[in-house]
Amino acid sequence: xxxxxxxxxxxxxxxxxxxxxxxxxxxxxxxxxxxxxxxxxxxxxxxxxxxxxxxxxxxxxxxxxxxxxxxxxxxxxxxxxxxxxxxxxxxxxxxxxxxxxxxxxxxxxxxxxxxxxxxxxxxxxxxxxxxxxxxxxxxxxxxxxxxxxxxxxxxxxxxxxxxxxxxxxxxxxxxxxxxxxxxxxxxxxxxxxxxxxxxxxxxxxxxxxxxxxxxxxxxxxxxxxxxxxxxxxxxxxxxxxxxxxxxxxxxxxxxxxxxxxxxxxxxxxxxxxxxxxxxxxxxxxxxxxxxxxxxxxxxxxxxxxxxxxxxxxxxxxxxxxxxxxxxxxxxxxxxxxxxxxxxxxxxxxxxxxxxxxxxxxxxxxxxxxxxxxxxxxxxxxxxxxxxxxxxxxxxxxxxxxxxxxxxxxxxxxxxxxxxxxxxxxxxxxxxxxxxxxxxxxxxxxxxxxxxxxxxxxxxxxxxxxxxxxxx
Amino acid sequence: xxxxxxxxxxxxxxxxxxxxxxxxxxxxxxxxxxxxxxxxxxxxxxxxxxxxxxxxxxxxxxxxxxxxxxxxxxxxxxxxxxxxxxxxxxxxxxxxxxxxxxxxxxxxxxxxxxxxxxxxxxxxxxxxxxxxxxxxxxxxxxxxxxxxxxxxxxxxxxxxxxxxxxxxxxxxxxxxxxxxxxxxxxxxxxxxxx
Numbered sequence: 001x002x003x004x005x006x007x008x009x010x011x012x013x014x015x016x017x018x019x020x021x022x023x024x025x026x027x028x029x030x031x032x033x034x035x036x037x038x039x040x041x042x043x044x045x046x047x048x049x050x051x052x053x054x055x056x057x058x059x060x061x062x063x064x065x066x067x068x069x070x071x072x073x074x075x076x077x078x079x080x081x082x083x084x085x086x087x088x089x090x091x092x093x094x095x096x097x098x099x100x101x102x103x104x105x106x107x108x109x110x111x112x113x114x115x116x117x118x119x120x121x122x123x124x125x126x127x128x129x130x131x132x133x134x135x136x137x138x139x140x141x142x143x144x145x146x147x148x149x150x151x152x153x154x155x156x157x158x159x160x161x162x163x164x165x166x167x168x169x170x171x172x173x174x175x176x177x178x179x180x181x182x183x184x185x186x187x188x189x190x191x192x193x194x195x196x197x198x199x200x201x202x203x204x205x206x207x208x209x210x211x212x213x214x215x216x217x218x219x220x221x222x223x224x225x226x227x228x229x230x231x232x233x234x235x236x237x238x239x240x241x242x243x244x245x246x247x248x249x250x251x252x253x254x255x256x257x258x259x260x261x262x263x264x265x266x267x268x269x270x271x272x273x274x275x276x277x278x279x280x281x282x283x284x285x286x287x288x289x290x291x292x293x294x295x296x297x298x299x300x301x302x303x304x305x306x307x308x309x310x311x312x313x314x315x316x317x318x319x320x321x322x323x324x325x326x327x328x329x330x331x332x333x334x335x336x337x338x339x340x341x342x343x344x345x346x347x348x349x350x351x352x353x354x355x356x357x358x359x360x361x362x363x364x365x366x367x368x369x370x371x372x373x374x375x376x377x378x379x380x381x382x383x384x385x386x387x388x389x390x391x392x393x394x395x396x397x398x399x400x401x402x403x404x405x406x407x408x409x410x411x412x413x414x415x416x417x418x419x420x421x422x423x424x425x426x427x428x429x430x431x432x433x434x435x436x437x438x439x440x441x442x443x444x445x446x447x448x449x450x451x452x453x454x455x456x457x458x459x460x461x462x463x464x465x466x467x468x469x470x471x
Numbered sequence: 472x473x474x475x476x477x478x479x480x481x482x483x484x485x486x487x488x489x490x491x492x493x494x495x496x497x498x499x500x501x502x503x504x505x506x507x508x509x510x511x512x513x514x515x516x517x518x519x520x521x522x523x524x525x526x527x528x529x530x531x532x533x534x535x536x537x538x539x540x541x542x543x544x545x546x547x548x549x550x551x552x553x554x555x556x557x558x559x560x561x562x563x564x565x566x567x568x569x570x571x572x573x574x575x576x577x578x579x580x581x582x583x584x585x586x587x588x589x590x591x592x593x594x595x596x597x598x599x600x601x602x603x604x605x606x607x608x609x610x611x612x613x614x615x616x617x618x619x620x621x622x623x624x625x626x627x628x629x630x631x632x633x634x635x636x637x638x639x640x641x642x643x644x645x646x647x648x649x650x651x652x653x654x655x656x657x658x659x660x661x662x663x664x665x
Contacts, residue, residue, distance in 0.1 A: 017654065029658070042555075045505070046648070088502075136553040162654075164651055166647050166650065204576055205576060231577075411552075438521065
């Protein structure tokens with residue numbers, strides 16, 4: 001009998017081109033390389049410098065997302081780029097993709113979107129793959145039972161050139177989440193609870209597999225939210241074994257296999273699950289039923305509380321600094337916090353189910369007069385579907401702005417900014433100092449919580465809202 | 472990439488824990504298509520006010536900051552975004568080594584790829600260094616040792632571990648791509664075997 005293997009072992013072992021030795025790391029083959037405008041230009045420069053081409057343009061897929069404006073073009077087709085440099089960066093990716101024969105989803109593509117929303121939607125992301133991108137939230141794709149992680153620009157150049165990466169095998173951790181999440185508690189809340197438990201660096205050096213009933217019960221969008229946030233606990237990759245939910249999501253998607261080939265692939269995908277008795281360097285079990293809608297109050301994603309709780313009193317210098325930056329006093333109720341900006345979007349929570357959840361809260365309600373709310377779909381596909389369901393009208397009727405797809409206010413490099421001192425409840429992934437603009441204060445939460453907070457103009461969960469009258 | 476073997480110089484201490492790459496280089500400086508001049512924006516929101524004027528009194532604005540080749544930072548340095556701009560900004564500013572008691576995974580590999588040496592020390596050694604702002608130490612990559620003379624006159628030689636291949640490349644200023652290039656036959660064989 002072969003030794004039992006984990007999902008991660010199977011993914012790793014099947015992609016070793018050259019084994020790790022005492023003096024050299026393993027060479028790992030990369031099945032899918034996702035590319036965007038910000039972290040790729042110097043990677044392409046490396047190719048030109050060395051006089052080599054892209055080894056596998058067919059395994060490379062590019063999009064525009066980080067630097068792109070979310071307001072529409074003017075009558076002459078000019079897009080309102082934040083800076084000339086941002087516009088040049090987009091043009092540079094366009095030029096590079098043309099020169100090296102890479103498929104780019106530009107403004108005219110019906111698929112263009114945030115790289116981690118677009119890949120899965122197209123069916124390009126598949127179980128059993130190794131997937132990399134010059135972006136730390138590449139962990140998102142692990143939701144499909146893929147080994148997916150963020151890389152730096154030098155490594156982008158390596159993958160473009162050789163379709164491989166030099167890697168030492170990380171340690172493995174399994175997080176079992178037993179029981180069911182209570183009604184109203186989302187994948188985002190689950191992720192925030194896990195990061196609160198591990199701390200923002202508790203996953204450093206590990207790849208995490210999520211398992212257990214609460215994880216199995218999530219839809220693919222929820223699984224993507226959970227895996228997306230793995231890097232916020234310091235682990236480069238998070239993953240979930242493929243099952244019927246995974247297969248049903250992928251069936252019929254453009255890049256996925258079709259017909260009999262799909263059935264054959266699906267059969268193989270189901271074999272990827274960790275074997276009984278597989279070994280992990282660390283294993284943790286958490287109980288889902290105790291989890292509640294949560295929100296961050298500090299400047300790292302590990303600093304969160306249940307909505308309705310008080311902000312903890314500072315127990316260290318860095319905690320004290322975080323509270324000061326956020327304008328919180330230890331012991332203060334998190335619900336008392338006035339909210340200036342609400343952002344629904346990002347690779348964490350910019351998918352159709354996220355927008356539906358926010359729209360369900362806002363339908364028939366108005367956002368508070370002092371709140372500015374941006375709803376930014378994760379991709380053109382999400383935008384089209386949302387508009388066909390009339391979600392955009394729900395948002396605008398409530399007083400929110402409906403924008404074009406992109407990373408937008410998550411990292412605020414496209415001009416969608418939160419002003420200094422303002423508090424934003426955001427469905428994104430990082431609450432670091434200045435993340436949404438210099439001096440901005442970010443509180444991370446689910447789309448439901450973001451929408452409820454927009455309505456009341458202060459931090460609130462859906463259960464804090466007055467029930468809507470029937471009829 | 473510039474080789475690094477052994478380096479002696481004063482350390483600059485940033486006490487804060489969990490310094491993320493958004494602090495090291497804020498996202499608004501990521502629209503450039505090269506890394507030239509990126510060191511000017513290192514820790515921009517810490518060093519400059521809203522008008523772009525240097526904040527007086529910030530340690531990174533002191534004259535000695537650019538003369539310090541070794542940064543000693545609080546626990547869990549470099550977490551967050553995978554932006555390689557972060558180690559490039561540190562290099563551009565003048566740092567060659569960053570020491571902490573924990574360094575985030577992606578930042579660590581990015582640093583090794585661009586010639587910034589990441590060193591992780593034991594908590595008590597790190598705590599000692601955190602109290603030695605401005606003092607001279609030696610980082611010896613060949614011996615994998617940090618050499619520190621403390622106020623009591625003792626000389627400490629603290630070992631640190633580093634991936635042997637990363638060490639090999641850092642000491643010679645080698646791009647790892649060369650190693651991948653040499654594996655071309657193995658890559659082709661792998662592709663054909665699937």
